[in-house]
Amino acid sequence: MSLTALTSNDARLIEQGYPDTDSRAFRRCLGQYPTGVAVITARHNGKLLGMAVNSFAAVSLDPPLVLWSIRRESARAADFCEAEHLAVNVLSANQVQVSQWFGSAHPDRFQMAAWEPDAHGAPLLDGAIAHLECRRHAVLDGGDHFILLMRVERHASYQGEPLLFAQGQYAVTQSHPYVLASREATATAPASDVAVVPLLRLLSIANQRMSAQFQQHREALGLNTSSTRVLNKLGVGACSVEELERLTYLGHEAVEDTLADLQAHSYIAKDAAGRFELTRSGRDTNAAIAARSAAFAAGKLQGLSESDVAAAKRVLLALQDR
Amino acid sequence: MSLTALTSNDARLIEQGYPDTDSRAFRRCLGQYPTGVAVITARHNGKLLGMAVNSFAAVSLDPPLVLWSIRRESARAADFCEAEHLAVNVLSANQVQVSQWFGSAHPDRFQMAAWEPDAHGAPLLDGAIAHLECRRHAVLDGGDHFILLMRVERHASYQGEPLLFAQGQYAVTQSHPYVLASREATATAPASDVAVVPLLRLLSIANQRMSAQFQQHREALGLNTSSTRVLNKLGVGACSVEELERLTYLGHEAVEDTLADLQAHSYIAKDAAGRFELTRSGRDTNAAIAARSAAFAAGKLQGLSESDVAAAKRVLLALQDR
Incomplete structure (x- = not known):
């Protein structure tokens, strides 16, 4: 056992608890594990089924098995568990909207998303980075969920970056910074002084x-990415839960948890129309974030010439449009 | 059904197949779904157990259940399946080494990693972003794997970013670019012209x-990130599989698959000591990547003044060290 363990973990603790006494805190903790987003689809009794999940997991190569879980209480649980053929669509970074349509059971989701049926009629979504065409293998008891074990009969992979769901929000991957640093050291990059590849590495590391x-x-203000993002949006005007979900790229549960948390701190309140708006204290907090970011900015840029910073911005802006 | 689906997917196809006939291609397809990395630990019969997995999934809130899978043929399968108490350690972006130690069953892994035992002796790794202390709930049949369903008795979350495993390589998360773009538009950022926060957004988008x-x-050269990275490392000198795994931040299976693929293309060969080295054709390919990146660079930076680019690099280099 290490002697350094206790102190270092304690300093970084966000929260701890017992799942049996606080399932919301437990759910937040589960959110620390990052996942992709998969839309599970099927055609069952002539009806199209589709649901965005992040409980997908690979299980076995031989036989080829994968699994995911669905809430027992879900209105669609019986249909999904009875469907003999199902498809898994692994979403790409460009498919946040698709994830939201299928996360919320949007009534027009199969009109809005482009798709084609597989051999058994299960929708294969256009733009996904992988399609797995599956047959139901077993439905297992998973507490308040059913675990659907499925046998993969056919697979296809497509170019593209995966969509991520991590710590309650949509995200994308980037190369691990250690890779970037080590590539820097041993690069086969061209010698040209204006090569964009070294500039890219600098970008990514900085x-x-x-x-x-x-x-x-x-964190010093008691905020996290989610609460900062929600406060930021409410700073522009009152929003409903659905609007915040769409605007912040946070998951539904993260928005609800964050709103509950911000209400408990009296940073927000409901207006007459039932939408959320900032309180005086919420506006003060937004101002405090802005002040911190200004101070942070000034500190980081200290000693750099204004003309260099302006030039850096010109270069970055130009690269955005190319 | 959409009319646009077929063509758009076809253009991006990497590979497709039947898992029953090619399980390596199936495994690569499963790798399209991004995951975190969890180290499952236990103390069983006085022996410490630890294994890095990316098959972890949340299952149920009430009762609080999670699952992961272990190969039936694993030498440690019996111990893990018999252990009554187990812990899940969700690794942070800083823990690539820990993931490698526990991925390869490194004999000194419990000496090299800092940890403390939970109430039942299961190691809780220092630096993780979540700890779940669990009790075995059920061991389910998962084809060539066992699915371990575990009941969570206690949880803790810690500050930090998650480690990702996506498309065969270690990675980190970054905010979804649409979020960055919309924050740009509605920002509560300070008015100061040299604010680093807008600069950061520019950085990230560019x-x-x-x-x-x-x-x-x-892709135009028939390469992907993994093969480019391996060729890059071999350009510096011959490497063993283990060295490549450590140097490229690719997973073990991705390194093996990539080496097999590069050998099939005659880009690499084994030297007398059994290490991999570039062939003439491999060196030519590295040179072609370098030439492409130089051309890419020149194209992107065209029209920007050399002094602006130099200034941008000064700023980025300075930010790296602050």
Whole structure:
């Protein structure tokens, strides 16, 4: 056992507890494990089924098995459990909207999303980075969920980056910074002084470092990424839960949890129309974030010439449009 | 059904097949779904157990259940399945080494990693972003794997970013670019012209766009991120599989698959000591990547003044060290 363990973990603790006494805190903790987003589809009794989940997991290669879970209480649980053929669509980073349509059981989701049926009529969504065409293998008892074990009969992979769901919000992947750093050291990059590849690496490393550091300022105000993002949106005007979900790229549960948390701190309140708006204290908090980010900015850029910073912005803006 | 589906998917197809006839291709397809990395630990019969997995999934809130899978043929399967108490450690972005130690069953892994025992002796790893203390609930049949369903008795979350495993390689999360773009539009950012927060957003958006575009150049050469990375490392000198795994931040299976693929293309060969080295054709391919990246660079930076680009690099380099 290490001697350094206790102190280092304690300093970073967000929350701890017992799932039997606080299932919301438990759900937040489960959200620490990042996942992709898969839309499970089927055609059953002539009806199209589709649901965005992040409980997908690979299980076995031989036989080829995968699994996912659905709430017993879900109105669609019986249909999904009875469907003999199902498809898994692994969503790409471009498919946040698709994830939201299938997360909320939007009535027009099969009109809005482009798809084609597989051999058994299960919708294969256009733009996904993988399709798995499956046959039901077993339905297992998973507490308040059913675990659907499915046998994969056919698979296809497509170019694209995966969509991520991590710590309650949609995200995308980027190369691990250590890879970038080590590629820097041993690069086969061209010798040209204006090569964009080294510039890209610089971008990525600087970006990582700054984001991680600013995170500490949020935490010093008792905020996290989710609450900062919700406060930011409410700073523009009152929003409903659905609007916040769409605007913040947070998951439904993360929005609800964050709103409950911000209400408990009296940062927000419901207006007459039932939408959420900032209180005086919420506006003050937004101002405090802005002040911190200004101070953070000034500190980071200290010693750099204004003309260099302006030039850097010109370069970054130009790269955005190319 | 959409009319646009077929063509758009076809253009992006990487590979398709039947898991029963090619389980390696199936495994690569499963790798399209991104996951976190969890180290499952236990103390059983006085012996410490630890294994890095990416098959972890949340299942149920009430009762609180999670699951993961272990190969039936694993030497440690019996111990893990018999252990009554187990812990899940969700790794942070800083724990690639920990993931590698526990992925390879490194003999000194419990000496090298810092940890403390939970109430039942299961190691809780220092630096993880979540700890779940669990009791075995059920061991289910999962084909060539056992599915371990575990009841969570206690949980804790810690500050930090998650480690990702996506498309065969270690990665980290970043905010979804649409979020960044919409924050740009409605920002509560300070008015100061040199604020680093807007600069950060510019960084992140430019970085995203350039990475995605350069990906297309790799693909035009029949390469992907993994093969480019392995060729890059071998350009520095011959490596063993283990060295490549450590140096490239690719997973063990991705390294093996990539090596098999590069050998099939005659880009690499084994040297007298059994390590892999570039062939003439492999060196030519590395040179072609370098030439493409130089051309890409020149194209992207065209029209920007050399002094602006140099200034941008000064700013990014300075930000890296702050």
